[in-house]
Amino acid sequence: MAPLLxxxxxxxxxxxxxxxxxxxxxDEVVRxxxxxxxxxxxxxxxxxxxxxxxxxxxxxxxxxQLYGPELYKSRVLELNAxxxxxxxxxxxxxxxxxxxxxxxxxxxxxxxxxxxxKIIILDEADSxxxxxxxxxxxxxxxxSKVTRFFFICNYISRIIEPLASRCAKFRFKPLxxxxxxxxxxxxxxxxxxxxxxxxxxxxxxxxxxxxxxxxTFLQGAARLFGSSISSKDLISVSGVVPQxxxxxxxxxxxxxSFDSANKQVNNVIAEGYPVSQILSQxxxxxxxxxxxxxxxxxxxCRKLGESDKCLVDGADEYLQLLDACxxxxxxxxxxxxxxxx
Amino acid sequence: MLWVDKYRPKSLDKVLxxxxxxxNLKKLVTEQxxxxxxxxxxxxxxxxxxxxxxxxxxxxxxAEKVKVENKTWKVDAGSRTIDLELTTLSSSHHVELNPSDAxxxxxxxxxxxxxxxxxxxPIDVKGKKGFKVLVLNEVDKLSxxxxxxxxxxxxxxSASCxxxxxxxxxxxxxxxxxxxxxxxxISAPKEDQIxxxxxxxxxxxxLQLPPGFAARIAEKSGRSLxxxxxxxxxxxxxxxxxxxxxxxxxxxxxEYVSEIAADIMKEQSPKRLFQVRGKLYELLVNCIPPExxxxxxxxxxxKKLDSELKHEVCHWAAYYEHSMRLGQxxxxxxxxxxxxxxxxxKGFLIATFG
Ligand SMILES: Nc1ncnc2c1ncn2[C@@H]1O[C@H](COP(=O)(O)OP(=O)(O)OP(=O)(O)O)[C@@H](O)[C@H]1O
Ligand SMILES: [Mg+2]
Numbered sequence: 001m002a003p004l005l006x007x008x009x010x011x012x013x014x015x016x017x018x019x020x021x022x023x024x025x026x027d028e029v030v031r032x033x034x035x036x037x038x039x040x041x042x043x044x045x046x047x048x049x050x051x052x053x054x055x056x057x058x059x060x061x062x063x064x065q066l067y068g069p070e071l072y073k074s075r076v077l078e079l080n081a082x083x084x085x086x087x088x089x090x091x092x093x094x095x096x097x098x099x100x101x102x103x104x105x106x107x108x109x110x111x112x113x114x115x116x117x118k119i120i121i122l123d124e125a126d127s128x129x130x131x132x133x134x135x136x137x138x139x140x141x142x143x144s145k146v147t148r149f150f151f152i153c154n155y156i157s158r159i160i161e162p163l164a165s166r167c168a169k170f171r172f173k174p175l176x177x178x179x180x181x182x183x184x185x186x187x188x189x190x191x192x193x194x195x196x197x198x199x200x201x202x203x204x205x206x207x208x209x210x211x212x213x214x215x216t217f218l219q220g221a222a223r224l225f226g227s228s229i230s231s232k233d234l235i236s237v238s239g240v241v242p243q244x245x246x247x248x249x250x251x252x253x254x255x256x257s258f259d260s261a262n263k264q265v266n267n268v269i270a271e272g273y274p275v276s277q278i279l280s281q282x283x284x285x286x287x288x289x290x291x292x293x294x295x296x297x298x299x300x301c302r303k304l305g306e307s308d309k310c311l312v313d314g315a316d317e318y319l320q321l322l323d324a325c326x327x328x329x330x331x332x333x334x335x336x337x338x339x340x341x
Numbered sequence: 342m343l344w345v346d347k348y349r350p351k352s353l354d355k356v357l358x359x360x361x362x363x364x365n366l367k368k369l370v371t372e373q374x375x376x377x378x379x380x381x382x383x384x385x386x387x388x389x390x391x392x393x394x395x396x397x398x399x400x401x402x403x404a405e406k407v408k409v410e411n412k413t414w415k416v417d418a419g420s421r422t423i424d425l426e427l428t429t430l431s432s433s434h435h436v437e438l439n440p441s442d443a444x445x446x447x448x449x450x451x452x453x454x455x456x457x458x459x460x461x462x463p464i465d466v467k468g469k470k471g472f473k474v475l476v477l478n479e480v481d482k483l484s485x486x487x488x489x490x491x492x493x494x495x496x497x498x499s500a501s502c503x504x505x506x507x508x509x510x511x512x513x514x515x516x517x518x519x520x521x522x523x524x525x526x527i528s529a530p531k532e533d534q535i536x537x538x539x540x541x542x543x544x545x546x547x548l549q550l551p552p553g554f555a556a557r558i559a560e561k562s563g564r565s566l567x568x569x570x571x572x573x574x575x576x577x578x579x580x581x582x583x584x585x586x587x588x589x590x591x592x593x594x595x596e597y598v599s600e601i602a603a604d605i606m607k608e609q610s611p612k613r614l615f616q617v618r619g620k621l622y623e624l625l626v627n628c629i630p631p632e633x634x635x636x637x638x639x640x641x642x643x644k645k646l647d648s649e650l651k652h653e654v655c656h657w658a659a660y661y662e663h664s665m666r667l668g669q670x671x672x673x674x675x676x677x678x679x680x681x682x683x684x685x686x687k688g689f690l691i692a693t694f695g
C-alpha cells in the first residue's frame with residue numbers, strides 16, 4: 001500500500017521537507033527551532049509570508065520532530081481554514097485539547113525530545129474572524145504553561161495586535177534565485193531531469209519566489225517535454241503573459257486612441273490572460289519607460305493600484321482593465337485628471 | 342439534443358480547437374502523480390469540454406456514466422445546524438459540483454462536504470487509479486473564506502484526491518489557491534477555428550453552407566464557440582436552405598439592451614430613468630447576470646459617443662460595477678450608472694448645442 005500512496009502524490013508533496021533543517025532559506029526560523037529541539041522550550045510563534053515559502057512545512061516538521069509519530073496525535077492539534085473555526089470551536093475544541101495536562105518529564109519519549117507542552121497549529125490564521133481571534137487571547141493566557149501556539153498566515157495585518165504581540169514573529173521571505181535553484185536541482189537529481197542554467201534561472205524568475213509553484217512547473221514540464229527541459233518549455237507550462245501582449249496594449253494607449261485600446265483590451269480578455277498579472281506587467285513597463293514623464297508615471301501608477309484593489313474586491317476584469325487603459329491614455333495625452341461629478 | 346451537446350468531442354484526440362492543450366493534458370496524466378489543475382479562460386471557450394475529455398482519458402468510458410443527485414447535507418455550523426442543498430454530478434471516479442451555489446454559506450460546503458469527499462479514497466477492485474477527482478466549477482465565485490478552506494485540503498489529501506478547478510476569471514482566485522495548481526489557460530477560439538467547427542457540424546448534419554456563411558456566424562459570436570453553435574442551430578431552424586443574406590439572429594437580451602441604450606440617448610429625464618428601470622428588472626429576472634448587462638450597455642453606448650466622453654463613461658461603468666460587487670442589490674448600481682450617464686450626456690449636449 002505504501003508505495004502506491006507515495007507515487008500518487010504530486011511532487012510538491014513528495015518533496016515536502018520532513019525535517020526543519022531541510023527547509024531552504026528560512027535560516028532565522030530554522031536556527032530558533034533547532035535550538036528548540038535541543039532545549040525543548042520555545043515561545044509562541046507567528047509565521048507569515050507569501051504562499052509556497054515553507055510556513056506550513058516548517059510548523060509540521062518541528063511538531064513531528066518534537067514528538068515523533070507516537071505522541072504526535074495527542075500532543076499536536078492542527079486547525080486550518082478547512083476546519084470550522086468560529087468562536088465556538090476556539091472556545092471548546094482548543095480548550096478541551098489544551099486543558100488535558102501533559103505529564104511532565106520525558107516519559108515515553110521514544111527517543112524524541114517531547115517537551116512538556118502541547119502545540120496548537122493555527123494554519124491560515126488570517127482567515128479567522130476578529131471575534132474568534134479575540135476569543136483566543138484568554139485561552140492563550142490561561143494555558144500558556146502547557147501549550148504553545150503556532151500561527152501561520154500570509155498577511156500579518158489580518159492578525160489582531162494582542163495575538164501578534166504575544167508571539168515571536170518570523171517572516172518567510174520569497175525564496176532567492178540561488179536557494180530555489182539548489183532545491184530544484186535536488187529534485188531534478190532525484191527524478192533524473194536535466195535543466196541547463198538558463199532554464200534554472202527562468203524557473204525562479206517565473207515562480208517569483210514561490211517554491212511550490214516552481215516545483216509544479218517543473219513537474220508539468222517534465223511530463224510534457226521529457227527529461228530535458230529548456231527555458232522555453234518552462235515558460236509554456238507556466239502561462240505567464242507574453243511580454244508582447246502587454247507591450248501592444250501599452251503602445252495602443254500611447255497612440256491615444258480609445259477604440260484601439262478597447263480592441264486590445266477585448267483581445268486580452270478573450271485570450272484569457274489574468275488581468276491582475278497584466279496590471280503588474282504594465283506597471284513594470286511604465287516605470288521603466290524613458291519617454292514617460294514622472295508626473296505621468298505617478299498618475300498611471302496610482303490608477304494601476306486602484307484597479308488592482310478593485311480586482312481583489314472581485315470587480316470585473318474587462319471593465320477594470322479598460323478603465324486603467326483609459327486613464328493611461330489621458331495621462332499620455334496630458335488630458336486633465338478627474339471626472340465631472 | 343442540442344448541437345452544442347451532440348458535437349461535444351468526447352476524447353482529447355477528437356477536439357477541433359485547443360488541440361495543443363489537449364495533447365499536453367494527455368501527457369500530463371500519464372502518471373498517477375499529476376498536480377491539481379486550474380482551468381481558466383472566458384466563458385464559451387471550451388474549458389468544460391476539455392475537462393470532461395480529460396476525465397475520460399484518465400478513467401475510460403466509466404467516467405461518462407454519471408448520475409445527477411440532489412442531496413441535502415446537515416452541516417454543523419458552530420452553534421447551530423444548517424441544511425445545505427447541493428446538486429452533484431458523479432461517476433465512480435469523480436464528483437462534479439458548484440460550491441458557489443451555496444452563496445454565503447459556500448465555506449461550509451468546502452469545509453464539510455468537499456473535505457469529506459477528498460478524505461475518502463475510492464476503493465477500486467483492480468487496485469489501480471487509487472484516487473478520485475473532484476471537479477469544482479466557478480471557483481472564481483467562491484468567497485475568500487471558502488477559497489482559504491480549500492488550501493490545506495488540497496495538500497493533505499493529495500494522495501487520494503485530485504482537484505480540477507474551473508473558472509472564467511483567474512484574478513478572482515486567491516494567490517494561495519493558484520499556487521497549488523498547474524494553471525491551464527484556455528483562450529477563446531479564434532474566428533477561423535470557429536468556422537472550422539461550424540463547417541464540421543454542417544458536414545455531419547448534411548447541410549449546404551453558402552460561402553462566407555459560417556464566417557458571418559463566427560464574427561457575430563464574439564469568439565464564443567458555444568454561442569456560435571447555438572446561433573448556427575437557430576439559423577437552421579429559422580431558414581433552410583441557408584441564403585447569403587440570411588440574418589444571423591442576435592440574442593434577445595442583447596437586442597433589449599441595445600433598445601435601452603437608444604432610450605437613454607434619446608431622452609435624459611427622471612421619467613425615462615423610471616422606464617429604463619422596468620427594462621433592467623426585466624433583464625435581471627431573466628437571469629442575465631448584472632455585470633453582463635452593464636458591460637453590454639457600455640458597449641452599446643460607446644458605439645454612439647465622442648471619444649472624449651468615452652473615457653468618462655467607461656470610468657463610471659467600472660466604478661459602478663465595483664460598487665455593485667461590494668453591495669447587495671444589483672439594480673441600484675446599474676441604475677446609478679444610467680443616471681450618471683444621463684447627467685454627463687445632458688451636460689455635454691448643453692455645452693455643445695446650448
Ligand atoms: N523553504 C522551503 N524549503 C523547501 N521546500 C519548500 C520551501 N518552501 C516551500 N517548499 C515546497 O513548497 C511546498 C509548499 O510549502 P508550504 O506548504 O510550507 O507553503 P506555505 O508557506 O504554507 O504556503 P501557503 O501560504 O500557501 O500555505 C512544500 O511542499 C515544498 O515542496
Ligand atoms: Mg500553508
